[in-house]
Amino acid sequence: MNEVRVLLTGRGLVESPRWHGDRLSFSDWSAGEVIAVDLAARSEVIARVESLPLCTAWLPDGRLVIVSSQGGRLLRREPDGSLVTRADLGGTGWNDIVVDGRGNAYVNRVGFDLMAGEAFKPGSIALVTADGSVREVADDFALPNGMAVTPDGSTLIVADSHRHHLVAFDIGADGGLSDRRIWADLGEGTPDGICVDAQNAVWYADVPNKRCVRVAEGGAVLRTVELDRGGFACALGGPDGTTLFIVAAEWRGMSEMVTPGTGQVLTTEVDVPGAGWP
Template identity: 75%
Template sequence: MGELRTLMTGRGLLESPRWHGDRLYFSDWSSGEVLAVDLAGEGETVARVKSLPLCTAWLPDGRMVIVSSPDGLLLRREDDGSLVTHADLGRPGWNDIVVDGRGNAYVNRAGFNPMAGEEFRPGAVHLVAADGRVSEVADDIAFPNGMAVTADNGTLIVADSYRRVLVAFDIAEDGTLSGRRVWAELGDGVPDGICVDAEGAVWYADVPNQRCVRVAEEGAVLRTVELDRGGFACALGGARGTELFVVGARWQGMTASEMVVAGSGEVYAVEVEVPGAGWP
């Protein structure tokens, strides 16, 4: 059992950890920054986008895409650091993103804005195809959060936080989805950001229960990493793929003037036994 290590402190609402190259990339929603940090804790800001939510993914060619939620755009970071439009999503209100090995991007959105007190409506997942076309590919997800694609490009898994389940879909060659099913019921678990490992298990971060949990298909709990604050998302990476990275902060509520305690955002790493697989 690895020991939880702290790589960075003093940030805001942290989300969207992604291991790429030899560093962990993640978003600070409070400051509108995408940052990178190495295993020694040395970090830098790589992009600034005033967006809440602010989630990222990597294209197969190594370029980053960034969800600019208020603008309804999917941005692409070019090699010189400039940001250009990768796709027009058509309206604001987007949340998480994952890109599969074919270059298909899955972007989800809630059906309502809880921060504005809007009446509940279920959310959906949209596909941004490699050629830029945008289409809805799944609906009736109560509150879609983290997403992951298995290493064979065959399955998309979506965290439905409100229903406390992980939902799975079969992915066709063209990126469309079918075969919807509940992959795991999580009991009291509230899944946010997720990732998949090489044994087909899923790690999910949990804000209200202050933990990160590894579960098998159908929901058996395989391991739990306890935190002292809400866990917003997790990713596997490192040299062997066996570092579990978790981003957390002290949660104050969706309708609070500041959703997390200022400066409480931290980045953690812990060694685990099974390496990551698939995306992110």
Template identity: 55%
Template sequence: MPSSSSVRKANIITGGLAFGESPRWHDGRLWLCNWGTGEIVAVDEDGKREIMLTMPAVLPFSIDWLPDGRLLVVSGREGLLLRREADGTLATHADLRQLSKNPWNEIVVDGRGNVYVNGGGPAPAPGEHFGPGTIVLITPDGTVRQVAEDIAFANGMAVTPDNRTLIVAESHARRLTAFAIGEDGSLSRRRVWADLGDDFPDGICTDAEGCVWYADVPNRHCVRVREGGEKIDRVEVDRGCFACMLGGSDGRTLFILAAEWRGFENMVSDARTGQVLSIAASSPGAGWPSYTSGTRW
């Protein structure tokens, strides 16, 4: 970490969660997936929380919204992208089982309504929990196709405000990787956006200055990094950081989802060490996932 970077502590907003994942700022609250319980929860800035939806999936599952305001849920082990209708029922938006029988992980919807989901991919090697991941695209007309492959444990994704670049966390490669987004939503011109050294990026979000915040489980921190790899801010936590999201009334609050990490085999248990933390950020959120429900392209 460069000497110019700062190290700060966050405030606890709420606790007692299993594993918080896939945070999104939506309609004035932080929404998250409580892995291990099947709950989608909304939390306000004072820590009051409400269960918005309970689903059969235990983990992994992740969320984002279509431009028309309908909630999308990736049911990872089932290989389905679900859509919540106005009456509260869940309909199949896309069937991903045709592309892979392995679990799917994260989702981001860009400003044009293109949906990107990662995970899946080839079967893991013996002794491994995850094989090389892929990224699939679901276009507004419902077409499903793979647009990237060989992702080293595909985790958080974000799209820049101009809808021209998708950034994905490759946790096992310890880097953020960028793709150019074509007019048809395809991904090309793969490049390393930031080599993160000894860090393992998990969930990510982008800000108005073009930086990325990433959460890191084993190193128990969230870090703000510029393209090229310069780390300029760091928030230390006493447990693993799984994901982060910029939100709040002006987009300048960084929310962190943290929990004690006890290994993949213990992710579903009675432990409730998950927390939502917050800290002021110098630059507001930008791009997608969006901290507002404002205009999309």
């Protein structure tokens, strides 16, 4: 079993890891910051947005997009570091994002305010196309979380945390979604951030069960990485695509979120490289 190493520590609620170029970007929701870190642990803040959640993705042209949940906007970071509005999402409650190879962004939305204790309402997914238009393409999620697109660009996989499922859709030529199905029933697994690899397996991070798990379609467990704190999201990257990056922190529940300073970026080596998006 490969060793789990600490690349960076001392952060807050860490999420949305994305390998880009030769660095990992991730969000610290507690600080309202997007940070980039290289494999030598040199880090810098590359964007600041006061948003909870605070999730990101990289466009095919190399620009970063950021979901501003409270503002109901999808922001784009320009080469000079400024932030502009790419799309008006409307409302609040926006959560995770994935951008495919065509530049289409899928952004999901939680239907109720978890932290305020609101009654359950189903969540949804919106498609933001390259021209900035927005339309809803899926609904009826208990708690939509991490998303990934398979290497051939044909399938969107969504973590529905409260139903303990990974849900799949076919992606149409216009970016629309069809043929909804349960890709994997995870039993007691609670998927948060996810990524896919070159064998079309999915890695999912799990907060309550303090682990990161690789599963095949249908739910067979292929590998488990045990953690000493909640796993919020994971991404594959590194020079060969075989470094699994995990962002983790000590979870204290919806009222207190995470223990300050316990947010970490962890790494471990895997056999199958990452592929697809993110």
